[in-house]
Amino acid sequence: MEPIKKTLASQVNTPSFQARYNAVRERVLGDERIQAFIKANEQALTDEMIEDALPKFLEYLDQAHTCCNAGSVRACTNAVVGCVPRLTMQPNAVDVMYATCPQKYKEEEERAVAAMISSLHMPRETLTASLSTMAMDTGARLEIARFVANFINQIKETKEMPSKGLYIYGGFGVGKSFILGAVANELANIQVRSVLVYVPEFLREIKQAIDDKTLQQKMDFVKKAPVLMLDDLGAESLTSWSRDEILGAILHYRMAEGLPVFVTSNFDYKSLADHLTYVQNHQEPVKAARIMERIQSTTVPIQLDGTNRRQY
DSSP: OHHHHHHHHHHHTSHHHHHHHHHHHHHHHHSHHHHHHHHHTTTTOOHHHHHHTHHHHHHHHTSOSSOOOOSSGGGOOSSSTTEEEEEEEETTEEEEEEEEOHHHHHHHHHHHHHHTEEEESOOHHHHTOOGGGSOOOSHHHHHHHHHHHHHHHHHHHHSSOOSOEEEEEOSTTSSHHHHHHHHHHHHHTTTOOEEEEEHHHHHHHHHHHHHTTOHHHHHHHHHTOSEEEEESTTOSOOOHHIIIIIIHHHHHHHHHHTOOEEEEESSOHHHHHHHHHEETTEEOHHHHHHHHHHHHHHEEEEEOOOOOGGGO
16 A cells, blocks of 8 residues: 555656646636636635635536537536536635526426426327417407417416316317417416317227226326316217216316316317217217206307318
């Protein structure tokens, strides 16, 4: 052990090492940012503390001090990825603390927004929709935009959830699903969670949930969502069970709790009532009326007209 200590001591004391150390020390202490920090804290700093702080000063100088705006935190080269260094005074020493950079803040906010939206079988393009890009070329679209603005303002002002959403009905390809995604993103920006459900696929999945014993879990996830969005209601193949025990149970819970539902459909209220009435060659108008009562109590109908945008 002793020969090793002697070897290390001799290397540290060699002129070449000392010269390199002095050169680094001169560069560090000569930097205007370090000088400004020392001047700002001259009452607390001693010469010994400054010497001891040289590694911290060097750590600070060898990194970017402002966000590189590289477009992704993954491109960050700082010691703490997504953060920029800040020199700070501790009681008896200098230290380097790290603050989140704007790029990381942006990505964290984007993740937080994405976490506010849960989707079941919805297409990817729907989940990236925005009201700012929605065409305002019809009276119905203006009416929808006005409703959503009022819906969001009510949440902001009262901190309470409105009891009614929208029932948007119209032909194929007019942008009904796009509007659901856009509304979900607007709500996410104010930290309101929504669940978007493509109804035909959801009902198929629910049937399988009986076998894997996840039925109640999936039902609770949907029916208790702060804002529920049901896309393409009326396109599903109904059974009495899926109508009464699934759709009926979800809508009854939301009506009872005063929770809003946003719905898209090719059917208006009357046509949807007819769809719900005839199930497996049986006519059950009372049960259909019960479902419609719950839909009408939680939605405001708006007919979305226009051309089929999928043809272009």
